[in-house]
Amino acid sequence: MENTILKSVDFDAYFGENQVVKKVNIEIPKNNVVAVMGPSGCGKTTFLRCINRMHELIEGAHAKGKMLLNNEDVYGMHPIFVRHKIGMVFQRPNPFPNLSIYDNVIAGYKLNGMKIAKADRDVIVEESLQKAALWNEVKDSIHKKGTFLSGGQQQRLCIARAIAMEPDILLLDEPTSALDPISTSSIEVLLQELKKNFTLIIVTHNMQQAARVSDKTAFFYVGEMVEYDDTKNMFTNPQDKRTQNYITGRFS
Amino acid sequence: MVILFSVICTVPLFVILIYILKEGITKINWHFLVNLPKPVGETGGGIANALIGSLLIVFFAAVIAIPIGIMGGIYLSENKKSWIATYTRLSVDVLQGTPSIVVGIVIYFWIVKPLSTFSALSGSVALAIMMLPIVVRSTEETLKLLPDSLKEAGFALGLPYQKVILRIILPCGFSGVISGVILAVARIAGETAPLLFTAFGNPYFSTNILKPMQSLPLLIFNYATSPYDEWHDLAWGAALILLLWVLLLNIITKIITRKWKIQF
Amino acid sequence: MTQFETEMLDVKSEIINMWELVLLQLSKANQAMLNFDKDLAREVILKEKRVNAFELKIDRDCENIFALYCPVAIDLRFLLAVLKINSNLERIGDIADGIARYIVESSEKFDTEILEGAEVLRMFEDSISILTDTRTAFEFENTLLARTIFSRDDILDTINKKADANITRFIKKDPEVIGQALFILSIIRKLERVGDQSKNIAEEIIFYLEAKVLKHQ
Numbered sequence: 001m002e003n004t005i006l007k008s009v010d011f012d013a014y015f016g017e018n019q020v021v022k023k024v025n026i027e028i029p030k031n032n033v034v035a036v037m038g039p040s041g042c043g044k045t046t047f048l049r050c051i052n053r054m055h056e057l058i059e060g061a062h063a064k065g066k067m068l069l070n071n072e073d074v075y076g077m078h079p080i081f082v083r084h085k086i087g088m089v090f091q092r093p094n095p096f097p098n099l100s101i102y103d104n105v106i107a108g109y110k111l112n113g114m115k116i117a118k119a120d121r122d123v124i125v126e127e128s129l130q131k132a133a134l135w136n137e138v139k140d141s142i143h144k145k146g147t148f149l150s151g152g153q154q155q156r157l158c159i160a161r162a163i164a165m166e167p168d169i170l171l172l173d174e175p176t177s178a179l180d181p182i183s184t185s186s187i188e189v190l191l192q193e194l195k196k197n198f199t200l201i202i203v204t205h206n207m208q209q210a211a212r213v214s215d216k217t218a219f220f221y222v223g224e225m226v227e228y229d230d231t232k233n234m235f236t237n238p239q240d241k242r243t244q245n246y247i248t249g250r251f252s
Numbered sequence: 253m254v255i256l257f258s259v260i261c262t263v264p265l266f267v268i269l270i271y272i273l274k275e276g277i278t279k280i281n282w283h284f285l286v287n288l289p290k291p292v293g294e295t296g297g298g299i300a301n302a303l304i305g306s307l308l309i310v311f312f313a314a315v316i317a318i319p320i321g322i323m324g325g326i327y328l329s330e331n332k333k334s335w336i337a338t339y340t341r342l343s344v345d346v347l348q349g350t351p352s353i354v355v356g357i358v359i360y361f362w363i364v365k366p367l368s369t370f371s372a373l374s375g376s377v378a379l380a381i382m383m384l385p386i387v388v389r390s391t392e393e394t395l396k397l398l399p400d401s402l403k404e405a406g407f408a409l410g411l412p413y414q415k416v417i418l419r420i421i422l423p424c425g426f427s428g429v430i431s432g433v434i435l436a437v438a439r440i441a442g443e444t445a446p447l448l449f450t451a452f453g454n455p456y457f458s459t460n461i462l463k464p465m466q467s468l469p470l471l472i473f474n475y476a477t478s479p480y481d482e483w484h485d486l487a488w489g490a491a492l493i494l495l496l497w498v499l500l501l502n503i504i505t506k507i508i509t510r511k512w513k514i515q516f
Numbered sequence: 517m518t519q520f521e522t523e524m525l526d527v528k529s530e531i532i533n534m535w536e537l538v539l540l541q542l543s544k545a546n547q548a549m550l551n552f553d554k555d556l557a558r559e560v561i562l563k564e565k566r567v568n569a570f571e572l573k574i575d576r577d578c579e580n581i582f583a584l585y586c587p588v589a590i591d592l593r594f595l596l597a598v599l600k601i602n603s604n605l606e607r608i609g610d611i612a613d614g615i616a617r618y619i620v621e622s623s624e625k626f627d628t629e630i631l632e633g634a635e636v637l638r639m640f641e642d643s644i645s646i647l648t649d650t651r652t653a654f655e656f657e658n659t660l661l662a663r664t665i666f667s668r669d670d671i672l673d674t675i676n677k678k679a680d681a682n683i684t685r686f687i688k689k690d691p692e693v694i695g696q697a698l699f700i701l702s703i704i705r706k707l708e709r710v711g712d713q714s715k716n717i718a719e720e721i722i723f724y725l726e727a728k729v730l731k732h733q
Contacts, residue, residue: 057407083410090408094401097514098423108409111419158405165409208586235588237727247588249520 005030005199006051006169011065013046013055021047022223023065028169028216033191033200035214035231037207039246042220044203048171051201052086053079069168084108087162091174093154095161100143104157105129108165124164131197132160133190152183156190163198170194172202176209188213207247211235219243269495276492279485288457289471289486299490301457302471305372308459309451309467310441312376317383318433324384325391325429326417348385355381356446364450372465375451379443383436390432394425427512431505438501442494444469468494520585524594527577528655531598531605534570535651538605539644541567541612542710546640548616549703552625560616567609574602590724597724601654604713604720608647611706611713618699626696634682634700635675636707642672643710650717659725665718672711679704 006028013021049055129135176184287298363374406416452464475483548556653662
């Protein structure tokens with residue numbers, strides 16, 4: 001596939017002796033939204049966390065195989081560097097409660113001790129909040145702490161914080177599971193905008209969301225990637241019986 | 253019935269407060285605070301040396317106990333299962349229950365005897381040992397309450413482990429950690445027994461921590477049991493000061509907790 | 517079984533019932549034509565209301581399933597096929613109704629010689645057989661059977677093409693028969709359309725089962 005930004009080759013992931021991701025080979029094209037779906041325990045979240053090397057933070061967790069970001073193996077780079085190039089947004093919105101909205105957005109630079117001129121900082125904060133569709137709602141209270149923000153706004157703040165680092169890829173682990181339908185909807189619209197500048201990989205257990213939001217979808221089952229195709233094809237005519245059973249709700 | 257017993261619980265504090273207030277309030281004035289104790293027979297003494305002494309001893313105890321306690325608390329909250337953590341927790345709990353006089357005697361043998369002198373520093377060490385369990389436990393409990401998602405957010409931004417702890421976790425748990433520290437200080441401010449064999453007391457004004465130093469609890473202990481009325485007066489005044497000091501610290505803790513506590 | 521699966525099975529049995537009804541309508545129209553039985557023909561005309569009622573109900577049931585369950589993949593294709601087949605069957609019902617009306621309108625019994633000569637009897641038999649087979653293919657998910665429909669429809673097309681010449685021959689032989697001959701010609705045209713509708717139904721069945729689109733090829 002031309003224009004591939006991320007490629008995994010025979011990728012395995014383990015918790016101790018227990019293998020939870022088995023020989024996954026996937027190519028993610030640039031500026032796409034790729035959804036990863038599957039039943040609970042299928043390894044989708046583990047695989048996602050391997051991409052930015054968060055998986056290995058758990059005791060006893062390790063991985064094998066290649067994970068190539070622009071043809072360079074992520075496991076050959078320093079993990080800190082990897083996480084600067086690959087950002088992550090989590091299921092529960094987790095802005096830093098002791099920092100203002102401004103400081104939250106710039107946290108990736110500030111907490112890492114990277115020095116940036118104030119003017120540049122202001123630009124980064126405003127642009128990131130604009131891209132996260134949050135600027136207009138918070139621009140007057142940007143130095144206040146974000147405790148008054150709703151769940152959806154907090155999640156957009158987390159997205160702004162992640163994209164402020166200008167990553168190549170943004171990973172989203174069930175980003176709207178904890179949100180109400182309207183916030184969910186606004187985040188989904190946001191994802192379509194974000195893909196212009198970033199590549200997004202989103203894990204979701206909500207099939208309709210995968211169908212609405214993604215260009216390509218991967219279906220994981222018991223640690224294997226069973227099928228990977230354009231979303232349209234996956235949902236009108238899946239090739240594998242297991243995929244069909246899952247999306248038609250024949251098993252959970 | 254329950255209400256009755258709750259009220260009964262407040263009675264002792266009330267009685268103590270009123271009694272000491274009554275006895276001590278007349279003794280406190282500016283001279284009282286800035287003068288040294290006069291020899292027996294003379295009126296107009298003060299507790300300046302004990303006041304400064306208490307402040308210095310407590311200050312150095314805090315300087316020793318706070319970093320060690322906080323680091324210990326961080327380690328315990330981060331490592332729930334390792335054998336070091338289990339052993340440390342056990343030790344800290346036992347330490348908390350160790351009688352203060354035993355701590356004093358031990359420090360006497362460890363520091364006072366080798367240095368051949370009583371000193372404020374040895375007093376600080378003894379008090380620090382008593383502060384340690386409180387600081388460690390309250391730090392650990394505060395940090396344990398913080399959700400893991402905070403750490404994850406830090407890691408995902410490419411922060412190394414130390415920065416995640418020092419620049420995210422600790423600041424978020426700040427109010428809890430600080431209240432633990434202040435409570436520990438309030439606790440040891442009035443400890444007398446450890447100071448008996450370490451700081452020992454000093455009738456003169458001194459700021460040399462390598463020499464004996466006076467402190468409020470020691471002063472109260474010595475003067476209250478003496479046969480001289482002037483010294484009794486000093487003791488009452490000192491008791492009131494000490495009480496107000498502890499009360500103030502507790503109130504500050506409550507304010508900090510309410511104002512700065514981050515809800516999750 | 518989930519509510520969704522129950523409703524899907526209900527839709528399937530509804531449309532099969534409609535199939536049965538339409539097949540019966542065609543058979544009755546056939547009998548009415550052979551025996552010049554106006555009463556039977558009127559029965560067909562009356563029963564047409566039931567065919568229409570079936571169509572409306574099946575449309576509504578499919579709409580509900582779409583709204584409530586967001587079906588995908590094979591379930592989605594099934595419902596899309598059912599909607600189209602629903603419409604095809606309704607048109608075949610119309611055709612049976614139309615043929616029955618000719619019987620009622622005609623003042624004279626149709627000459628068996630003409631019926632055989634123009635191969636109308638054969639057309640009727642074949643079209644009913646093809647429609648029956650589409651129903652079997654649908655009910656038992658048999659795409660092989662569905663594929664045979666295409667060539668058999670060709671036979672109906674051939675008869676239709678020869679109809680002009682055949683009917684003209686009969687009229688020239690005996691101009692008196694022009695009345696019934698015109699009716700018979702119309703019946704032939706209508707039966708050819710039954711074949712077309714059946715072919716469309718077969719295409720939908722293959723789309724539903726194999727996700728292959730054979731339309732307009």
